[in-house]
Amino acid sequence: MNGKALPYLLLMPATLFLCVFFLYPxxxxxxxxxxxxxAFTLDxxxxxxxxxxxxxxxxxxxxxxxxxxPIQLAMALLMASVVSRLETxxxxxxxxxxxxxxxxxxxxxxxxxxxFDQSGFLNTLLSGLGIIERPIMFLGYQSKLTIFVAVxxxxxxxxxAIMMVILVAGMGLIPREYYEAAEVFGAxxxxxxxxxxxxxxxxxxxxxxxxxxxxxxxxxxxxxxLGGTNLPVLMGETYNWQFTLQDRNVAAASALLILAISIGFxxxxxxxxxxxxxxxx
Amino acid sequence: MSAVAExxxxxxxxxxxxxxxxxxxxxxxLCVWVLLPIYLLIVNxxxxxxxxxxxxxxxxxxFDLGSLxxxxxxxxVAKALWNSVxxxxxxxxxxxxxxAPAGYALSRFDFPGKGTFRFLVLMTRAFPLPLLxxxxxxxxxxxxxxxxxxxxxxxxxxxxxxxxxxITFSLFSxxxxxxxxxxxxxxCTRWQAFRKVILPLALPGIAxxxxxxxxISWNEVFAAAVxxxxxxxxxxxxxxxxxxxxxxxxxxxxxxxxxxxxxxxFAVRKYLFAMWGIANR
Numbered sequence: 178m179n180g181k182a183l184p185y186l187l188l189m190p191a192t193l194f195l196c197v198f199f200l201y202p203x204x205x206x207x208x209x210x211x212x213x214x215x216a217f218t219l220d221x222x223x224x225x226x227x228x229x230x231x232x233x234x235x236x237x238x239x240x241x242x243x244x245x246x247p248i249q250l251a252m253a254l255l256m257a258s259v260v261s262r263l264e265t266x267x268x269x270x271x272x273x274x275x276x277x278x279x280x281x282x283x284x285x286x287x288x289x290x291x292x293f294d295q296s297g298f299l300n301t302l303l304s305g306l307g308i309i310e311r312p313i314m315f316l317g318y319q320s321k322l323t324i325f326v327a328v329x330x331x332x333x334x335x336x337x338a339i340m341m342v343i344l345v346a347g348m349g350l351i352p353r354e355y356y357e358a359a360e361v362f363g364a365x366x367x368x369x370x371x372x373x374x375x376x377x378x379x380x381x382x383x384x385x386x387x388x389x390x391x392x393x394x395x396x397x398x399x400x401x402x403l404g405g406t407n408l409p410v411l412m413g414e415t416y417n418w419q420f421t422l423q424d425r426n427v428a429a430a431s432a433l434l435i436l437a438i439s440i441g442f443x444x445x446x447x448x449x450x451x452x453x454x455x456x457x458x
Numbered sequence: 459m460s461a462v463a464e465x466x467x468x469x470x471x472x473x474x475x476x477x478x479x480x481x482x483x484x485x486x487x488l489c490v491w492v493l494l495p496i497y498l499l500i501v502n503x504x505x506x507x508x509x510x511x512x513x514x515x516x517x518x519x520x521f522d523l524g525s526l527x528x529x530x531x532x533x534x535v536a537k538a539l540w541n542s543v544x545x546x547x548x549x550x551x552x553x554x555x556x557x558a559p560a561g562y563a564l565s566r567f568d569f570p571g572k573g574t575f576r577f578l579v580l581m582t583r584a585f586p587l588p589l590l591x592x593x594x595x596x597x598x599x600x601x602x603x604x605x606x607x608x609x610x611x612x613x614x615x616x617x618x619x620x621x622x623x624x625i626t627f628s629l630f631s632x633x634x635x636x637x638x639x640x641x642x643x644x645x646c647t648r649w650q651a652f653r654k655v656i657l658p659l660a661l662p663g664i665a666x667x668x669x670x671x672x673x674i675s676w677n678e679v680f681a682a683a684v685x686x687x688x689x690x691x692x693x694x695x696x697x698x699x700x701x702x703x704x705x706x707x708x709x710x711x712x713x714x715x716x717x718x719x720x721x722x723x724f725a726v727r728k729y730l731f732a733m734w735g736i737a738n739r
Contacts, residue, residue, distance in 0.1 A: 181569070183563070183567070183648075184563040184566075184567035184569045184572075185563075185569070185571075187559040187560060187562060187563035188559070188560050188563050188564075188571075188575055190555070190556040190559065190560070191556045191557060191559070191560035191575075191579075191619060191623060192560075192575060192578070194552075194556050194615065194616075194619065195578055195579070195582065195616070195619065198590070198594070198612055198613065198615070198616045199578075199582055199585075199587075199590065199616050202590040202592075202593040202594050202597070203585070203590060205593035205594075205596075205597070206589065206590065206592060206593045209592075209593060209596075255484070255488070256488055259481060259484050259485050259488065262481055263481065263485065266485070268727070270485050270488075270489065271727070271730075272723070272724065272727045273489045273492055273493060274488065274489075274492060275723060275727065275730055276492055276493075276496070276720065276723055277492060278723060278730070279673050279677070279719040279720065279722050279723035280496075280677070280715075280716055280719050281676070281677035281678075281679060281693060281715050281716075281719065282677070282679060283677075283679045283693050283696060283697055283712075283715065284499075284677070284712045284715040284716045284719070287499065287696075287708055287709060287711070287712030287715075288495045288496060288498070288499045288712060288716070289495060290708065290709075290712075291495075291498050291499050291501075291502050291709055291712075292495060292498060294705065295513075296510075296511055296512060296513040296515065296705070297515065298498050298515055298517070300513065300514075301513065301514040301515040301517075304514060305514065312513055334491070334492070334495060342730055342731065345731065346731045349731075366477070387584070388583065391583075391584065391585075391586060394586060395586045395588065395680075397679065397680055398679040398680070398693075398697060401697060401700060402700060402708075405700070405701065412586075412589075412680065415589070415592070416680065416683065416684070419592060419595075419684060420683075420684070425592060425595070425596065428592055429592055429593065432586075432589040432592050435586055435589060436585060436586065436589065439584065439585065439586055440584065440585075443584045
């Protein structure tokens with residue numbers, strides 16, 4: 178076999194697959210969003226934005242991301258620092274911290290439902306401690322705030338692991354000598370973290386934040402399990418347009434909005450956290 | 459003199475000890491944060507239906523299999539479980555079958571177009587991929603793939619393929635090319651050298667990325683719910699019955715999703731960093 182053709186032959190199946198099932202549907206979704214019955218129109222976007230739920234949907238999704246991602250970043254940094262300092266039990270701690278990585282968002286929603294439900298463990302704990310007399314309805318349609326808090330907690334619980342794993346891998350790339358030098362010059366642990374770890378971790382931070390922000394805009398099953406329709410989010414509304422309202426053009430418009438927001442934020446973080454080539458390790 | 463010299467040493471030792479305690483305490487706290495919610499779900503799954511809906515709750519399981527028995531015998535659950543396994547297995551085969559050759563090509567050859575391919579693969583991660591299930595739903599109706607395991611597995615493969623490519627790329631890169639060259643000089647063809655020398659070394663890693671692909675499909679909710687109606691997977695089934703199903707069905711279903719995921723993550727724990735660490739490259 179010709180040696181030059183071999184790499185292309187090996188790449189062909191994956192490339193063809195991605196063209197048919199990634200690039201092509203991507204074009205299709207754009208096409209469906211701006212047409213109706215074959216004619217170009219912006220009505221789909223108007224229908225989407227005209228829905229009475231739309232402002233709340235956008236607000237909830239963005240607010241969730243804005244609250245969840247910074248907390249997760251801080252927790253992931255804490256977990257990664259703890260793991261990189263542990264001497265005994267390091268792999269056990271890593272496995273435990275990484276567990277939520279393998280858990281479905283729907284399962285995560287159900288896990289937190291077990292806690293926040295009216296007959297759930299939080300109410301049991303509170304009444305056991307004598308704080309409340311009768312169980313509180315945390316997830317009812319009138320308690321939007323507690324639904325929001327429950328979703329925030331479930332999201333933090335579920336998706337911090339993905340950032341942690343990226344950051345642990347990134348921390349492993351920072352040469353030990355830097356820390357030793359800093360210690361010789363009298364830098365404490367906090368100073369070493371701020372002056373060495375954070376700046377050198379920038380490429381990993383960038384990857385972790387981008388991935389996590391995109392996932393945050395995709396929040397769907399956690400909200401469905403905890404709030405039902407009481408806390409509308411973009412992905413849930415897209416699902417509604419497709420399924421309940423049977424209007425795939427508006428669903429496509431809604432999908433395009435999520436795509437646009439995701440791409441916008443990806444570009445933003447690529448720019449804000451950009452790493453000059455000469456500063457890479 | 460010696461007393462003066464010893465004092466700061468003792469102080470550092472004290473500080474170090476305090477730091478160690480803090481480290482251990484933080485680690486334990488974080489482990490509890492991750493494990494406690496899962497434990498509470500398992501308690502619910504291993505309690506009788508009356509206990510699950512009752513109040514107050516006990517914090518220990520009664521090991522009553524009533525909830526689980528109800529779940530397994532509930533109409534549609536056995537089929538949904540089977541569909542989940544089927545789709546995940548197909549996803550695993552497709553993503554390794556397409557991804558591993560590409561990973562090998564990326565690790566062993568330099569050729570024009572390599573950068574473009576890597577960009578295509580990395581780009582998939584900047585998009586909320588489950589959304590692409592919307593336009594594909596129409597395409598599948600035309601081609602007769604709608605509501606089939608194969609159709610859904612194709613969509614799940616777009617999610618899993620980028621990982622399969624990147625993981626196998628890092629795996630093959632870790633195996634010295636000299637081993638292959640030695641086999642060639644001893645008269646092996648390229649294929650024989652790959653099969654007899656490289657494959658045995660890479661097999662555990664390939665198995666791990668296969669498990670990872672399985673997990674991605676097993677956990678996916680949105681595309682599964684959009685693309686299946688009769689042949690629902692477990693996640694789609696649970697999502698669509700959230701509104702009407704009793705609590706004990708939800709919790710037993712959640713446990714059915716979580717327990718295999720725990721095992722999968724345990725099986726691939728050694729490779730988690732190869733999978734996510736390369737995200738920076």
